[in-house]
Amino acid sequence: MNGGPDHLIxxxxxxPFFAGAxxxxxxxxxxxxxxxxxxxxxxxxxxxxxxLLNRSKGNELSGGNDIGFYLLGDWASPFGIxxxxxxxxxxxxxxxxxxxxxxxVYSAAGWNRQGQHFHSxxxxxxxxxxGAFLTGDLFNLFVFFEVLLAAxxxxxxxxxGQLRVRAGLHYIAVNLTASLLFLLGVAIxxxxxxxxxxxxxxxxxxxxxxxxxxxxxxxxxxMGLAFLIKAGIWPVSFWLPxxxxxxxxxxxxxxxxxxxxxxxxxxxxxxxxxxxxxxISSGFGAEVLIAxxxxxxxFGFVGVLASQGLxxxxxxxxxxxxxxxxxxxxxxxxGGGAALLAGGLFYMLNSTLATSAxxxxxxxxxxxxxxxxxxxxxxxxxxxxxxxxxxxQPEVGLAIPGTLTVLxxxxxxxxxxxxxxxxxxxxxxxxxILRGVLATxxxxxxxxxxxxxxxxxxxxxxxxxxxxxxxxxxxxxDGIVPRVLALEIAPALALxxxxxxxxxxxxxxxxxxxxxxxxxxxxAIYADGALGAPRAVDAEPEEEE
Numbered sequence: 001m002n003g004g005p006d007h008l009i010x011x012x013x014x015x016p017f018f019a020g021a022x023x024x025x026x027x028x029x030x031x032x033x034x035x036x037x038x039x040x041x042x043x044x045x046x047x048x049x050x051x052l053l054n055r056s057k058g059n060e061l062s063g064g065n066d067i068g069f070y071l072l073g074d075w076a077s078p079f080g081i082x083x084x085x086x087x088x089x090x091x092x093x094x095x096x097x098x099x100x101x102x103x104x105v106y107s108a109a110g111w112n113r114q115g116q117h118f119h120s121x122x123x124x125x126x127x128x129x130x131g132a133f134l135t136g137d138l139f140n141l142f143v144f145f146e147v148l149l150a151a152x153x154x155x156x157x158x159x160x161g162q163l164r165v166r167a168g169l170h171y172i173a174v175n176l177t178a179s180l181l182f183l184l185g186v187a188i189x190x191x192x193x194x195x196x197x198x199x200x201x202x203x204x205x206x207x208x209x210x211x212x213x214x215x216x217x218x219x220x221x222x223m224g225l226a227f228l229i230k231a232g233i234w235p236v237s238f239w240l241p242x243x244x245x246x247x248x249x250x251x252x253x254x255x256x257x258x259x260x261x262x263x264x265x266x267x268x269x270x271x272x273x274x275x276x277x278x279x280i281s282s283g284f285g286a287e288v289l290i291a292x293x294x295x296x297x298x299f300g301f302v303g304v305l306a307s308q309g310l311x312x313x314x315x316x317x318x319x320x321x322x323x324x325x326x327x328x329x330x331x332x333x334x335g336g337g338a339a340l341l342a343g344g345l346f347y348m349l350n351s352t353l354a355t356s357a358x359x360x361x362x363x364x365x366x367x368x369x370x371x372x373x374x375x376x377x378x379x380x381x382x383x384x385x386x387x388x389x390x391x392x393q394p395e396v397g398l399a400i401p402g403t404l405t406v407l408x409x410x411x412x413x414x415x416x417x418x419x420x421x422x423x424x425x426x427x428x429x430x431x432x433i434l435r436g437v438l439a440t441x442x443x444x445x446x447x448x449x450x451x452x453x454x455x456x457x458x459x460x461x462x463x464x465x466x467x468x469x470x471x472x473x474x475x476x477x478d479g480i481v482p483r484v485l486a487l488e489i490a491p492a493l494a495l496x497x498x499x500x501x502x503x504x505x506x507x508x509x510x511x512x513x514x515x516x517x518x519x520x521x522x523x524a525i526y527a528d529g530a531l532g533a534p535r536a537v538d539a540e541p542e543e544e545e
Contacts (some may be wrong), residue, residue: 006055006068006069006070006085007070008048008051008052009052009068009069009070009083009085009134010070010072010083010134011045011048012045012048012049012052012093012130012131012133012134013083013127013130013131013134015041015044015045015048016041016042016045016123016124016126016127016130017123017124017127019037019038019040019041019123020119020120020121020122020123020124020127021120022037023037023038023117023119023120023123024117024120028116028117031113031119034118034119034120035104035107035108035119037119038104038119038122038123039101039104039105041123042097042100042101042104042126043101045093045097045100045126045130046094046097046098046101048093049090049093049094049096049097050094052068052085052090052093053087053090053091053093053094055068055085055090056068056085056086056087056089056090057087057512057515066086067084067085067086067525067526067529067530068084068085068086069082069083069084069085069136069529069530069533070082070083070085071533071535074535075535076533076535077136077197077199077200077530077531077532077533078195078197078199078200078530078531081135081137081140082135082136082137082197082199082530082533083134083135083136084134084135084136084198084199084526084529084530085134086519086526087512087515087516087519088264088267088268088345088516088519088520089133089134091345091349091512091516092133092260092264093130093133093134095257095260095348095349095352096126096129096130096133096257097126098353098495098498099253099254099256099257099352099353099356099495100122100126100254100257101491101494102253102356102357102360102490102491102492102494102495103250103251103253103254103356103360103491104122104250105487105490105491105494106249106250106253106360106487106488106491106492107122107248107250108487109485109487109488111159111248111249111250114158114159114160114248117154118155118158121151121154121155121158122151122155122254124147124148124150124151125148125151125152125155125254127144127147127148127151128144128145128146128147128148128149128150128151129144129148129257129258129261131143131144131147131148132144132145132148132261132264132265133261133264136197136198136199136530137196137197137198138186138189138190138196138197138198138201138223139186139196141265142179142182142183142186145179145182145261146179148258148261149175149179152171152175152255152258153168153171153172153175155247155248155251155254156168156171156243156246156247156251156255158247158248158251159248163246164246164247166242166246167242167243167245167246167247168243168246170239170242170243171239171242171243174229174236174239175229175230177229178225178226178227178229178230179226181222181223181225181226181229182222182223182226182227184219184222185219185220185221185222185223185224185225185226186219186223187219188215188216188218188219188222189201189216189219189220189223191215191219192208192212192215192216192219193208193216197530197531198268198269198272198273198526198527198530199272199526199527199528199529199530199531200527200531201272201273202272202273202277202523202524202526202527203527203531205273205274205278205279205281206277206278206279206281207279208279208281213280213281216281217281217284220269220273220274220284220285221285223269224266224269224270224285227261227262227265227266228262228266228292228326229262230258230259230261230262231259231262231263231266231322231325231326232259232262232296232318232319232322232323233292233293233295233296233322233323233326234292234295234296234298234299234319234323235295235299237296237299237319237322240259240315240318240319241303241312241315241316241319242315243255243315244311244314244315244318244359245309245311245312245314245315249359249360249362249363250360252311252314252359252362253356253357253359253360253491254356255359256318256352256355256356256359257352257356259318259321259322260325260348260352262322263322263325263326263329263348266289266326266329267329267332267520268520270284270285270286270289270329270333271332271333271520271521271523272523272526272527274286274333275333275521275523276335276521277523277524283333283334283335285330285333286330286331286333286334287330287334288330289326289327289329289330289333290327290330290331290334290443290447290451291330292323292326292330293322293323293324293325293326293327293328293329293330294323294327294450294451294454295323296319296320296322296323296326297319297320297323297324297327297454297455297458298323298454299316299319299323300316300317300318300319300320300321300322300323300458301316301320301457301458301461301462302461303315303316303319304316304317304320304461304462304464304465305461305464305465307465310358310361310362310365310366310469311359311362313465313466313469314355314358314359314362317351317355317358317418317462318355320418320458320462321347321348321351321352321355324344324347324351324433324455324458325344325347325348327451328340328341328343328344328347328433328436329341329344331436331437331440331442331443331451332344332517332520332521334442334443335440335441335442336436336437336440336442336443337436337439337440338514338517338518338521339432339435339436339439339514339517340432340433340436340437340439340440340517341436341513341517341520341521342432342436342510342513342514342516342517343429343430343431343432343433343434343435343436343510343513344429344433344436345513345516345517346425346428346429346432346502346506346509346510346513347426347429347430347432347433349425349429349502349509350417350424350425350426350429350499350502351417351418351426351429353417353495353498353499353502354413354414354417354418354426354495354499355414355418356495357410357413357414357491357492357495357496357499358411358414358418360488360491360492360495361407361410361411361414361492363488364403364407364484364488364489365407365411365473366473403483403484403489404474406484406489406493407473407474407484407489408470408474409496410489410492410493410496411466411470411473411474412470413496413499413500414466414496415462415463415466415467415470417499418462418466419459419460419462419463419466420455420459420462421459421463423503424499424500424503425499425502425503425506425509426499428503428506428510430455430459432510433455434452434455437451437452438452
C-alpha cells in the first residue's frame with residue numbers, strides 16, 4: 001500500500017456522501033428506491049472495508065504493519081490533509097459496516113416511514129464515522145465529528161414524540177458542549193505546536209520545550225474530555241441511557257458504534273502522543289482513564305440491576321462496555337502489554353455486535369399484540385421511560401414461524417456474549433483482558449485486582465439483569481405468540497451469526513488484534529509512514545525531453 005496513492009482509501013467517505021446526496025433529490029414517498037440505494041452503498045462499504053483490512057495486514061518489509069496513505073489534493077504531509085488506513089482503522093470500518101447493514105434492513109420493516117430523509121441521514125452518519133476512523137489530522141477529525149453528530153441529531157429525533165424530543169434536546173446540548181471543548185483543545189494544541197497533523201504531533205511531543213508542555217497538556221485534556229463525553233464516561237454519562245432508549249430501534253442499534261468513536265480517538269491519540277516514546281509526557285491521562293473507566297463500569301452494572309425494561313438495560317450495557325474499554329486504554333497507556341490491549345479490542349467487537357442485536361430485539365420482544373411480554377417490567381423505571389412512544393408499524397414482509405424459539409436463541413446468544421460466559425466469544429475477550437491485567441506490572445496490584453473484581457461483577461450483574469428479562473418475556477407470558485416479521489428478526493440473527501463466527505475464528509481474530517496492539521505500541525511506524533507518504537506527482541515517471 002505504500003507504493004503510491006491508493007484511491008480505495010477515500011471510498012468509505014465518498015460512497016455514503018454521494019449516496020446520501022443522491023437520495024436528497026428523491027421525493028420522500030420513494031422510500032423503496034432510497035432503501036435499495038442505501039443498502040447498495042452500505043454493502044459496497046463492507047466490501048471496501050474488507051479489502052482495506054486485507055491490505056492492512058502488512059508484509060515482511062513493514063514488519064507486518066502495512067499502512068496506507070492518501071494525500072487529498074496531493075499536498076504533502078503535514079501541510080495537507082492525509083487519510084491513513086492501518087489495522088485499527090480498517091477494523092473499525094468493517095465493524096461500522098457490519099452494524100449498519102442489519103440496522104438498515106431492520107428499518108425497512110416500517111421504521112424509515114416515521115420521518116423524512118432517514119436514509120440520507122443514515123448515509124451521512126456513516127460518512128462521518130468512516131472519516132473519523134480514517135483521518136490523520138485533528139481539524140478534519142473535528143469536521144467529521146460534526147458531520148456524524150449533525151446526522152445523529154436528526155436520526156435520534158426521527159419519528160418525533162415527547163420522549164424523543166426531550167432526549168434529543170439533552171443529546172444535542174451535551175454534544176454541542178463536547179464540540180466546543182474539542183475546538184478549544186485543538187486551538188490550544190495548534191497554538192503550542194503549530195500543527196494538527198497527528199503524525200507530526202507524535203514526533204514533536206518528546207522534543208517539546210518544558211515551558212510549553214503544561215499548556216499542551218491542557219489542550220490535550222480539553223480535547224480528550226470531549227471524546228470522554230462521547231464515550232459515556234462517568235459522571236458525564238447521564239445523557240446516554242435516555243438518548244439510546246428514546247431512539248428508534250434501528251437508530252439505537254447503529255448508535256452502538258457511536259460510543260466507540262470516542263474510544264477509537266482516545267486510543268489513537270493517547271498511543272501516538274503519550275506512549276512510551278513521549279518522554280516526560282509518557283502516560284499522560286492514564287490514571288484518569290483507569291479511574292473513570294472503572295467508575296463507568298460500576299455505574300453501568302448498577303444501572304443494569306436497577307433497570308426493569310430491556311431498553312434502559314441495553315443502554316447501561318453500552319456503558320459497561322465503554323467503561324471496560326476506557327480502563328483497558330488507560331492500562332495500556334500506563335505500560336500494559338499488547339496482550340491486554342488485544343483482549344480489549346476483541347471484547348469491543350463482541351460487545352458492539354451484541355448490544356446492537358439487543359437493541360433490535362427490544363420491540364419484537366415487547367410487542368403488546370403478541371402478549372409474550374405485555375410488561376417487560378414489574379414497575380416503571382424511575383424516570384418513567386419504559387413506555388416507548390412508537391407509531392403503529394405497517395406490516396412489511398412475511399411473519400416467521402417459531403417466533404419464540406428464534407427470539408429466545410438470539411436473546412440467549414446476546415446474554416452469553418455480554419455476560420462473558422462460555423462458549424461465546426465474549427468469554428474469550430474477557431479472559432484475554434483478565435490475563436493481560438494480571439500479567440502487567442504497570443499498575444499497582446490493588447488497582448489490577450480491583451479492575452478484575454469489577455469486570456467479574458459486571459458479568460454477574462449482566463447475567464442477573466438479562467435473565468430476569470428473559471424469564472418475564474418467555475416464561476411468564478400468556479402464551480400468545482407475537483407476529484414478528486422476517487425483516488425484524490433477520491438482522492438480529494445476522495449479528496448473532498457474526499458473534500458465532502468470532503467464536504469459531506477466535507484464534508485468528510485474536511492474532512489480528514495482537515498485531516494491531518503491537519502496532520499501536522510502536523507509533524513511529526504510523527508517524528514515519530504518514531510524514532513520508534509520497535505525492536502522486538513524485539510517483540509519476542519523469543518525461544524525457
